[in-house]
Amino acid sequence: MQQYQKAKDLINRDKDILWHPYSTMPNNMPIFAVESASGSKIKLTDGTQLIDGMASWWCAIHGYNHPSINTAIVSQLQDMSHVMLGGLTHEPAVALAEELIELTPAKLDTVFYSDSGSVAVEVALKMAIQYWAASDKPGKHKFLTIRNGYHGDTFGAMSVCDPVTGMHSLFSGMLAKNLFAPQPRVRFSDEWDESDIYPLRQLLEQHHHEIAAIILEPVVQGAGGMWFYHPQYLKTVREYCNEYNVLLIADEIATGFGRTGRMFACEYAEISPDVMCLGKALTGGYMSFAATLASSEVADGISQQGSMPFMHGPTFMGNPLAATTALANIALLKSWDWETKVLQIQNQMEEELAPCREFTQVVSDVRVLGAIGVVELHEPVDMEFLTQEFVKRGVWIRPFGKLVYIMPPYIIELEELSRLTSAICEILRLLNE
Ligand SMILES: Cc1ncc(COP(=O)(O)O)c(C=O)c1O
Structure with a gap:
């Protein structure tokens, strides 16, 4: 009582x-x-x-x-719970970056930390825009995505969520105008039908000169409809991105760390995106933390001489407690x-x-x-x-x-x-x- x-x-x-x-x-x-x-x-x-x-x-x-994650957190707490990453570095941040680079598909060689999935998506979008701006193509600043996607609740992320099922229609007047291909309809385990991807190809043909990146949730669309589409769709998207000179951002925030049966859903299509967003299961659900990984090509492009540095830097990026938690969670995942x-x-x-x-x-x-x-x-x-x-x-x-x-x-x-x-x-x- x-x-x-x-x-x-x-x-x-x-x-x-x-x-x-x-x-x-x-x-x-x-x-x-x-x-x-x-x-x-x-x-x-x-x-x-x-x-x-x-x-x-x-x-x-x-x-x-979980006892092993708890122990890692308590031990890290004795050393430091937080220091700024501006001008400082520490073992958990570096070790986790090394681990993520090792674990994720090839080519993803640099890591940007943030506090939540939505912010990891903002970072990915900004990276794509800055990459093209630094490459003398500032006109490439739009994003192409697929319907029924969900990428978070902040403004950039909202602009690539499905305008109807993405829960943000109220804000549509404020959002950047991006491009939406229909939702892929061929199911994960059905026979592939190439016509599923024709509308996306058409949008690329018409708009590639203004598209910075395609952003999508690989294979599994989560909060926008819990839909599992064919890996060949993703594989073909990768080919088109190469053909049309557009970056590919894989939002693995929901799918990452084994949820779909593979460590990352991109593995079903055997592709490497140019940028990948991680969050959610990164810390095994212990605390909010996220990472945006980018290829060296993207990182070098953004960082070339005469360009602005990458314009993002959250207060808590690389938080040692969160990085340690993520390391313990990944070690645990690899142990069984x-x-x-x-x-x-x-x-x-x-x-x-x-x-x-x-x-x-x-x-x-x-x-x-x-x-x-x-x-x-x-x-x-x-x-x-x-x-x-x-x-x-x-x-x-x-x-x-x-x-x-x-x-x-x-x-x-x-x-x-x-x-x-x-x-x-x-x-x-x-x-x-
Ligand atoms: C695929 C995907 N991207 C981004 C997000 C946003 O993450 P957060 O809620 O941590 O900001 C979510 C959240 O559900 C998600 O499923």
Whole structure:
């Protein structure tokens, strides 16, 4: 009873003063007070245990409160939690840069740190613009992207999000006017059909002289629709970028660090982008941190004699605590056979979510790739109702739009995963009746 009261008090204190993501004030959506989180479980203040189906939005790949990451953070804290990167350097920043260069596809040889995924995208866009400006082609300052993409909530990032599903239509008058090709329609494992990419080629033919870069989420589009498209599309984009003298920015913020079954989704197409954005799972969900990697060609282009230095430098870039956390997270990832586990998660989700296909009144599609399981509905879901129903069943799943999806921590036990999938099947069966 005491715990229940504690949770209620916290939620009441929160209600009038704290903004939540995409919320009104006061927040009119149900929220749940969290006491602690460990492994793949979130413990609510009222004592309820929830199995985590979200990995806190793609991040907590090793679950919460992992002993080896905790130890690394505590040890780094004894040395320093932060120093500025302007004029100073330190072991965690350099070691992480070396590690990221080693881990990512070939050609990505330089690293720019920032605080969040959206800022990593801003940095990538600015790099592309500065690269062309320094190469005497200042007219190349637009971006080409594909519909249903999502790249973040800051202004540059918003300008390359889908104008409809990207959640930013309110700001359209303020945003840079970029170019949008239709969403690729050939699915990840269907037979490739070249016509899927004709519209993008057409846009390149018409506008390449004003395009700085193509930016896209490789293979998996996340928050804009949880869609898995054919790797050949990405491979062909790379070829076109070479042909039309346009840079390629791969936004691996959601897909990076194994989520799709490969360390980076670009690997499915065996391509190297010119610029790559990383965030989310970079620190295993411990803290906000991001990186933008660029090829030496881009770095040299920006830095050539007589040009301005690269015009970005966030206060907390290269934060030692965050860099150490990322290093510990990557060391952990490399220490076990996560690929086999992600494949197991994929196979199990395919099998256990398949019954949802029969709920044809409400379900339009079921798709799974790596540790991402998606059930798409015909109509937008009642998020409030569904979230509460999931919590009643002891699982943390937060649908949005028409999508009920899970992306659990890779360390989830297979019985726990079954609890997630059976909760989804059970609720959708009820909705279908
Ligand atoms: C592909 C992609 N890019 C960028 C972002 C923005 O990252 P952040 O929320 O850390 O700013 C997101 C967030 O969901 C994302 O999925």
